[in-house]
Amino acid sequence: MTEPTSERAGEFQFRPRKVRYVAAVIAVLFVAVFTVVAFLLRSEWTGAYFQTSDQVAMVGIGLVLAVGVLMFTRSRVRADAAGIEVRNLLGTRRYEWKHVEHVSFPDGASWARLELPDDEYVTIMAIPAIDGERSVVAMRELRRLKASAEQ
Known part of the structure; x- marks a missing residue:
């Protein structure tokens, strides 16, 4: 892998x-x-x-x-200690970790998502369920970066 x-x-x-x-x-x-x-x-x-x-x-x-x-091939996610950049079909948006509540992969969902304040969320099309273990590794890394930014 x-x-x-x-x-x-x-x-x-x-x-x-x-x-x-x-x-x-x-x-x-x-x-x-x-x-x-x-x-x-x-x-x-x-x-x-x-x-x-x-x-x-x-x-x-x-x-x-x-x-x-x-x-659909444009999707990408980049993250570092300061924040996360999500590029989906039509645009790219950067979020600082302090504005992200959770990085989640809801049951039955096709893609991961960023949970934002006020029950809003952003789909991360770069992390699809179809990629299996690769997506699991990506989610772990995003959660690790978010946790390290909160410390």
């Missing part, structure tokens, strides 16, 4: 593994299927007139869907 990485002393970084593999396969499938459909549009008479622009649009739709699926 590969351990989560440390870029520099005292910093922890983690990215999902299985999610990246699955997303890459799905993205390739989207592009392949939509490309095949694009070539088949003009192969026989269907009662509609398909132009080259329709074929290009079909490939474009496949590419857009592939990029959408690949957005």
